[in-house]
Amino acid sequence: MNAQGRLPATGAGATGWRAFLYLLMIAIAVASAFPLVWMVLSSLKTPAEAMQTPPVWIPQTPSLDSYQKVADLISVGRSFMNSAVIAGITTAGILLTSLMAGFAFAKYRFRYREALFAITIATMFLPPIVTLIPLYRLVGSIGLNASLAGVIIPNLANAFGIFLMRQFIAGVPDELLEAARLDGASEFRILFRIVAPAVAPALAALALFAFVYHWNSYLWPLTVLQGNADNYPIVISLSRLLSYNRSAVNTGLVMAGATLAVLPPLILFVFLQRFFVRTITASGMTGQ
Amino acid sequence: MSTSRPRAAPVEWQKHRSAALFVLPALVIYCLFVIYPLASSLWGSLFEWRGFRMRGFVGLDNFARLFVEPSWTKLSGAFTHNVFWFLGIMVLQNGLGLIFAYLLFLRRRGTAFLQSVFFFPAVLSPVIVGALWRLLLTPDGAVESLLHSLGLLEGRLTILGDSTWALWVLIAVDAWNWMGLPVLIFTAGLRQIQPEVFEAARLDGAGNGRILWSIALPQLVPSISSLTTLTFINTFNQFDLVYVMQGVQGNPNFATDTLVTYFFRLAFGAEGAVGITDIGLALALGTLLFLLLTVVTIGLLRFFERRTVRF
Numbered sequence: 001m002n003a004q005g006r007l008p009a010t011g012a013g014a015t016g017w018r019a020f021l022y023l024l025m026i027a028i029a030v031a032s033a034f035p036l037v038w039m040v041l042s043s044l045k046t047p048a049e050a051m052q053t054p055p056v057w058i059p060q061t062p063s064l065d066s067y068q069k070v071a072d073l074i075s076v077g078r079s080f081m082n083s084a085v086i087a088g089i090t091t092a093g094i095l096l097t098s099l100m101a102g103f104a105f106a107k108y109r110f111r112y113r114e115a116l117f118a119i120t121i122a123t124m125f126l127p128p129i130v131t132l133i134p135l136y137r138l139v140g141s142i143g144l145n146a147s148l149a150g151v152i153i154p155n156l157a158n159a160f161g162i163f164l165m166r167q168f169i170a171g172v173p174d175e176l177l178e179a180a181r182l183d184g185a186s187e188f189r190i191l192f193r194i195v196a197p198a199v200a201p202a203l204a205a206l207a208l209f210a211f212v213y214h215w216n217s218y219l220w221p222l223t224v225l226q227g228n229a230d231n232y233p234i235v236i237s238l239s240r241l242l243s244y245n246r247s248a249v250n251t252g253l254v255m256a257g258a259t260l261a262v263l264p265p266l267i268l269f270v271f272l273q274r275f276f277v278r279t280i281t282a283s284g285m286t287g288q
Numbered sequence: 289m290s291t292s293r294p295r296a297a298p299v300e301w302q303k304h305r306s307a308a309l310f311v312l313p314a315l316v317i318y319c320l321f322v323i324y325p326l327a328s329s330l331w332g333s334l335f336e337w338r339g340f341r342m343r344g345f346v347g348l349d350n351f352a353r354l355f356v357e358p359s360w361t362k363l364s365g366a367f368t369h370n371v372f373w374f375l376g377i378m379v380l381q382n383g384l385g386l387i388f389a390y391l392l393f394l395r396r397r398g399t400a401f402l403q404s405v406f407f408f409p410a411v412l413s414p415v416i417v418g419a420l421w422r423l424l425l426t427p428d429g430a431v432e433s434l435l436h437s438l439g440l441l442e443g444r445l446t447i448l449g450d451s452t453w454a455l456w457v458l459i460a461v462d463a464w465n466w467m468g469l470p471v472l473i474f475t476a477g478l479r480q481i482q483p484e485v486f487e488a489a490r491l492d493g494a495g496n497g498r499i500l501w502s503i504a505l506p507q508l509v510p511s512i513s514s515l516t517t518l519t520f521i522n523t524f525n526q527f528d529l530v531y532v533m534q535g536v537q538g539n540p541n542f543a544t545d546t547l548v549t550y551f552f553r554l555a556f557g558a559e560g561a562v563g564i565t566d567i568g569l570a571l572a573l574g575t576l577l578f579l580l581l582t583v584v585t586i587g588l589l590r591f592f593e594r595r596t597v598r599f
Contacts, residue, residue, distance in 0.1 A: 018391075018496065025388050029405045032467065035420050036408065038430060042423075057430075101314035108307035116311070123322055125521045127581060129548050130574040131325035133555055133567060134332065137340070138325060154321035157314040187306035216413030218528050235413045239532065242419050251423055258416045265411040273404060277472060285514040286477035 036262075043067065043256035050252035066256035073253070074237040076260065083233035084264070086151050087215040093156035094210045095203060101157070102165025103191050107177065117166070124159040128220065136223050146228040151221045155214065161206050167283060168202040169195055205279035208272040212265045234261045330578075333571035340567065350572035359569065362559075365542055366550045369455055373546070374523040376459035377466075382515050384463075385470025386508075390500050392471070393478040403475065407468025414465075418532030421461045422448070448533070451543035458529055458544055465529075466522075470515055477511035478504060506595075513592030517585055524581055527552065547577055 042050060044062040070076060104110070105117050135154060136145075144150030172195055180190050196203065218235055225231050232240075238257045280286065333350055336343040354363055388406070392399045409417065424431045427444045435441035447453040481504060489503045505512075527548040530538055536553055538545030553559035554570035 021387060021391055025391055025402075028384070028388070028467065029402055032405050032409055032464065035424060036412075038424065039420055097314040097317065100310040104307045104310035108304075108310075110304060110307045110311075116315070119323070120318075122582070123326065125581060125585060126322065126326065127521075127525045127548070127574075127577055129525070129527065129551055130329055130578045131322065133340075133571070134325035134328040135321060138321070154317070157317035157321075159318070159322075162314055187310075191310070212411050216411075216415070218413065218415050235415050238419070239415045242415075242532075254419055254423065258419060261416060262412060266408075269408075269411045273407070277403070277476065280472060281476040281480070286473055286480060286508075286511045 039255045039262075040259050042251050043259045045252045047250065047252060050250065066252035067260070070241070070253050070257045070260075074241060074257070076234070076237075076257070078230065079232055079234040079237040080260070082148060082231055083215055083235070083261075085148055086217075086221065086233055087211050087264075089152050090155045090214045091207055091210040093152070094158045094161045095207055097157040098161030098165045098206065099196060099199075099203065100191065101162045102167075102169050103195055105162070105166040106169040106172075107174070107195075120159045120162055124163060126159075132219070132223060139224055145224055146226055146231065147224075148231050150224045151231075151233075155220075158210070161210065164202060164206055164279075164283065165199065168199040168279075172198045201275040202279050202282070204272050204275035208268055208276055211268055215265050326578075329571055330575050333568065333575045335568060337565070337567035339565060346568070350568040351576070353569055354572055354576070362542065362545065362550050363547075363573070366538075366545045366547045369538075369544065370524050370526065370546050372455060373459055373462070373526055374520055376456065377463055377519050377523055378516070380460060381463035381467055382470045382512075382519060385467055385515075386474050386500075388467075389471050389474030389478060390496075390504065392475055394496065399475065403468065403472055406471045409465050410468050412465070414528030415532050417461065417465050418529050421457075422533050425457065449540050451540045454534065454540060455544045458533060461533070462523075462526070462529055469518075473511050473515055474508065477508045481507045509592055509596045513589065513596075516592070517588050520584060520588060521581060524548075524577065547573065551577070 038057075041057065041059060043066050044064070045056065045059040046061065046063050046065060049056045049059055050066075105113065139145055139150045139154065144153065176194055176198075177190055180194055185193070215233075216235060217233075218239070221233055222236055225236070229237075229240075234257075238254070238261055241254055241257055332342060334345060334347060336346045336349070353359060388402075392402060412420075423429060425445065425448050426432075427446060429445070432441065432445035435445065447457050485503060485507070486499060489499050494503070525548060526546045530544050530546055530549050531552075534540075534544045536549055538549050550559070551570050551573050554566045554573065557565040559566065
């Protein structure tokens with residue numbers, strides 16, 4: 001430490017340090033994007049190029065062979081459909097149950113309200129693995145194992161979704177609801193015509209979160225579907241492709257499948273991310 | 289958190305019926321598919337199991353068995369890896385994320401774009417993340433050839449098979465995966481601080497580093513609280529990435545084993561004699577994990593609650 005003690009704000013040391021941090025940030029931003037760029041590039045290589053060492057970065061003759069091949073190996077269309085059904089229905093269900101329960105918790109007073117809400121909070125971050133075995137047995141005992149319904153139904157209500165909706169609906173002015181009641185609107189109408197539009201950004205964020213999570217989920221569908229490959233979502237089909245090729249990895253093939261599987265959540269992210277940012281800011285996660 | 293209490297509304301039968309109707313779907317699904325399995329999981333940890341069948345009541349015997357050999361080595365190893373994982377993510381992801389958020393906050397231009405770039409890997413499935421990085425890090429792979437051409441490495445890149453490095457590689461991949469979250473949360477948190485606070489500090493001659501440490505950090509406690517809690521919950525639930533990249537045994541030689549991969553082996557018969565499940569032991573482990581997560585999460589939230597700066 002020299003006589004001055006602390007670094008001056010605009011001294012050479014501070015500027016150098018700041019420049020270094022900016023460079024590091026840019027480097028990590030590039031690193032964030034690099035694997036994904038590499039994924040897409042690899043999916044366009046010919047098998048020979050994909051196996052080459054040292055690796056070829058840019059395919060010389062971009063080809064869609066890998067996409068054709070991956071479609072021959074796993075039923076891409078069917079897997080995609082399964083993923084869409086699982087993520088789509090689960091997301092719709094979560095939005096509906098969260099909106100309704102969040103509304104009740106925020107705007108009604110009823111017996112056991114506090115107790116029910118406390119249970120919701122307490123189990124919000126329950127590790128899914130803890131309930132995996134009993135849940136699997138339960139789904140089996142009601143005859144839903146190996147089916148898409150078995151994957152979907154247990155996830156139709158979500159504690160985090162209820163919590164999020166309750167927080168946001170609590171901020172909707174009561175006067176708005178009372179005015180609608182005086183006009184003779186039913187409670188259902190109030191919920192869907194007044195409350196839902198008022199919390200639309202939070203709903204959009206929850207939709208993004210739920211869809212991405214359930215599109216990508218792995219352990220639960222793998223457990224329920226138990227080898228019924230017809231019902232595999234794309235993520236599981238892809239992971240099986242990986243294990244087939246564990247000895248001699250055909251990079252292009254796996255990357256073609258991965259590129260396809262990334263598209264739906266990515267498109268949703270591009271469209272809904274601004275709501276996500278807004279909701280995080282407004283949720284209280286970052287303070288008042 | 290916004291907790292404006294609902295006002296006492298006129299009690300009407302119509303409204304009561306609606307309340308019940310609105311809560312019912314979530315309540316039924318939640319009780320059936322979350323509360324009931326949780327209860328039976330906790331209850332089942334007190335029994336001896338044969339295959340998937342519950343046998344005699346054994347009290348805390350399963351819990352005692354967890355803490356003696358042959359389980360103890362696995363349990364303590366996995367727990368240590370989870371602790372390292374938590375600390376690694378706190379530094380690599382949340383620490384760097386804070387610095388990046390601050391740089392973005394200072395610069396403003398291009399913030400939204402860079403936030404998206406950082407957040408982008410978070411939409412990938414852990415399966416894809418794992419597959420992608422395994423291919424990138426394979427001997428003869430892209431990273432190896434990149435390091436070769438930069439002159440940073442000679443010979444083969446074998447870190448995924450190296451028991452000293454493998455865990456840290458996974459932690460770094462996880463940090464890469466979720467880097468966008470701290471950047472997003474901290475940027476939002478920084479924007480909620482009164483601009484006058486920064487101006488006053490700057491007039492007093494405080495440098496950027498000092499402003500971040502002494503002015504911004506104390507006001508970012510709610511963001512730090514959210515991120516620490518989420519990080520804790522996620523790291524102690526770590527499964528997919530290990531499973532895809534290193535297999536259910538946490539290769540090499542259990543160096544990347546976590547509590548959940550250990551649970552998975554016990555429950556699905558990949559621990560000890562292959563095909564023999566030990567559900568009692570698995571459920572005891574699950575119960576402890578649940579207790580650990582609940583107790584520490586509440587502790588963390590209380591700890592940060594006391595340190596929140598109020599105006």
